[in-house]
Amino acid sequence: MSKNIVKPSILPGFMELTPQSQMLFNNMMDTVRKNYEKFGFLPIDTPVIEKTEVLLAKGGGETEKQIYRVVKGSTEMSLRFDLTVPLARYVAQHYSELAFPFRRYHIAKVYRGERNQRGRFREFYQADIDIIGNGSLDIINDAEIPSVIYSTFKDLGFDNFTIRMNNRKILTGFFSSLGVEDPHVVMRAVDKLEKIGLEKVTEELLANGIDKDSIESIIGFIGIKGSPAEIIDSLNSLNIEHEVFLEGVKEIGTVVGYLKLFGVPEKNYALDLTIARGLDYYTGTVYETILNDYPDIGSVCSGGRYDDLASHYTNQKLPGVGISIGLTRLFYQLEEAGIISSENYHLSKVLVIPMEGYSAEGIQLAAKLRAEDVYAQIYLEDAKLGKKFNYADKLGIPYVAVIGEEEKSSGMYTLRNMKTGEQTRLSIEGVIQKLREIH
Amino acid sequence: MSKNIVKPSILPGFMELTPQSQMLFNNMMDTVRKNYEKFGFLPIDTPVIEKTEVLLAKGGGETEKQIYRVVKGSTEMSLRFDLTVPLARYVAQHYSELAFPFRRYHIAKVYRGERNQRGRFREFYQADIDIIGNGSLDIINDAEIPSVIYSTFKDLGFDNFTIRMNNRKILTGFFSSLGVEDPHVVMRAVDKLEKIGLEKVTEELLANGIDKDSIESIIGFIGIKGSPAEIIDSLNSLNIEHEVFLEGVKEIGTVVGYLKLFGVPEKNYALDLTIARGLDYYTGTVYETILNDYPDIGSVCSGGRYDDLASHYTNQKLPGVGISIGLTRLFYQLEEAGIISSENYHLSKVLVIPMEGYSAEGIQLAAKLRAEDVYAQIYLEDAKLGKKFNYADKLGIPYVAVIGEEEKSSGMYTLRNMKTGEQTRLSIEGVIQKLREIH
Secondary structure, X not given: OOOOOOOOOOOOOOOOOOHHHHHHHHHHHHHHHHHHHHOOOEEOOOOOEEEHHHHOOOOOOHHHHHOOEEEOOOOOEEEOXXXXXXXXXXXXXXXXXXXXXXXXXXXXXXXXXXXXXXXXXXXXXXXXXXXXXXXXXXXXHHHHHHHHHHHHHHHOOOOOEEEEEEEHHHHHHHHHHOOOOOHHHHHHHHHOHHHHHHHXXXXXXXXXXXXXXXXXHHHHHHOOOOOHHHHHHHHHOOOOOOHHHHHHHHXXXXXXXXXXXXXXXXXXXXXXXXXXXXXXXXXXXXXXXXXXXXXXXXXXXXXXXXXXXXXXXXXXXXXXEEEEEEHHHHHHHHHHOOOOOOOOOOOOOEEEEEOOOOHHHHHXXXXXXXXXXXXXXXXXXXXXXXXXXXXXXXXXXXXXXXXOHHHHHHXXXXXXXXXXXXXXXEOHHHHHHHHHOXX | OOOOOOOOOOXXXXXXXXXXXXXXXXXXXXXXXXXXXXXXXXXXXXXXXXXXXXXXXXXXXXXXXXOOXXXXXXXXXXXXXXXXXXXHHHHHHOHHHXXXXXXXXXXXXXXXXXXXXXXXXXXXEEEEEXXXXXXXXXXXXXXXXXXXXXXXXXXXXXXXXXXXXXXXXXXXXXXXXXOOOOHHHHXXXXXXXXXXXXXXXXXXXXXXXXXXXXXXXXXXXXXXXXXXXXXXXXXXXXXXOOHHHHXXXXXXXXXXXXXXXXXXXXXXXXXXXXXXOOOXXXXXXXXXXXXXXXHHHOEOOEEXXXXXXXXXXXXXXXXXXXXXXXXXXXXXXXXXXXXXXXXXXXXOOEEEEEOOOOHHHHHHHHHHHHHOOOOEEEOOOOOOHHHHHHHHHHHOOOEEEEEOHHHHHHOOEEEEEOOXXXXXXXXXXXXXXXXXXXX
């Protein structure tokens, strides 16, 4: 019988990790989830496939070009490209079953047929939280969101990061006060400041018909730096009597005022008047998060306040505020930069290795350890001892316990530390205690 | 501006839960994962979309009809329909990076365009473990698998369940010893015994050209009942000198012998000579798991031993043994039968409700609790107290703490039990301690 071998490979642009890296990735995902849950966010899980008309209700653009269509039967179906559209659909559909403010988290894969390039993935995890109000949502929520970001990134092992905030109303109001017809034109240019520099931004503004005086004002405006209090003072001293502008300044003042109460240290947040984020979506507070030691990674957690989540699916007004972490990209970048490493990462604390004829004793030891919630793996194959030790090393398992006649007759076990080679002779209680202490 | 409202709905055959039920589902998934990890199984996560030629390497049949095709660009892509094919591809592809025996778990969604009927889902979670050997894999592994099933279902809250086992070699060997040309024909018929009854099985065997004497022997064979030891005795006393049969009997004897050492109680396993499972896949031990109080649910965890995992992707011989739990279907059935309920299930231990003007104190209390790992949610909206209490009830949050002038000035907090109405006045340390005790 001749056999056809199909080359085992995955599609380009898809991430697949070794088990070792996967453990580290899952640990990151668990940390994010735990923090989201700690603040009262509830889990949802929506279908990966949805009706195309639902996913594209907002109307095409870039999204439509990147969407993966699914074919089976006659219904037009596609894979979700973010977790926001499914949230909007979910809230509109289950409106009467939900308690508002509705706090949900959603950690799941999304799909985008992006151009294939290093570090860009076509299947990736997003980890989102949103707080959705029914008709209205207090501005204090906008201050709780950064406290979730803070708590999460601290737990992920970071210390030196900055949550940059702005308020879209400040931008819209200020540009309108200059008589700029379409503030989006200015925002789009200003948003690129970090990437393309001041000169190119000026060129773009001129090309869009903004007059020189206004450009000067805009440059002065985006040049406002300092502590949050100083920036708010500077904004107030501009003496702009534009309603939207004033509302924005008031909101950001409230958010900053509450941040301290939420326990976010001053060194971990800042105001930045150049941040605009998604142009046609956010309407108030916006967030970006920068790892200060690795600014090239860009924002690792972004989001903001929006007026109306689900206007394409319901007439209910549902304002909200939320953030998203692109977990797959973040993990890839952290590993590439050597910031995290899966080396020596492990789940099993010990590899139990029975000598020939002592598998019964080995199995019983492993069973006892697991009964005490100590993760333990047993090596059941026939092989030389060196190969078995090598197996423990390869899997990063920190201890091995070899089981033979001595262990059987004495009831004492020898734990070998696979890093130092150090051996400790212990009773079963001693083994349990020692292995419990490892992290 | 006229607005087009798209009806918010999902595709038929897809499960979507309320946040309350989702918490319960996630808890079930976490329990399964924890047990898998405790036994040294490592996580993998493969792309949901794969090349169609990879997914269908084994060749079509029912699978091909149920597959969801994905369209984007020119590559033929599809959604995975199980986790076994991706495992085979993964092991073949990453062969040189893996340590064997390779123990992996995989908990993820798979897709099958099944006929739409109640309790059948087109997107569902599978929770699989497999142990893959490089060239060979010791039979003791076949005894460890039931110990994982036992540990998992105990932790899921079940006590009265039976892991039914058989060995395909016993069946193949026995039917061959009768001179049956294609033992699969008999197995296919016998496999239906529980569903269609003895009479119909006999009819099917006759229709397939099995002679009456053989049928009588087969009926005698599948009538063998008793404890594992009794069944093995009966099999031995059949005095069948067929090599494959004898190997099967020896294997099942070894497995049963080791089960006790692995800590599986006798009441939780049984031998059942009528079990065959997937016909063209398993080659040795096979498993089914029945919740004895709910036999109608059918097997909740099935699997077995196979000779060669990845023959379509590599010439390496990779024998293995594994099981799968269909989590979505299991959850649906348990909830439908009222065996599990999400009522009063919660993540947040307390809802902090600040009175008007006391949000600062409320926020600080919530922040302190979270810093001590107590899950706490704060209610920040302007609303009447009754509405806020109702919110806690709706979310199943067990305690509320109202924060006002008294709490501010005394530093003492009143926890109200939302079920009993009982109120307890406590210091912050007391609040932390009390909330930590709740499960």
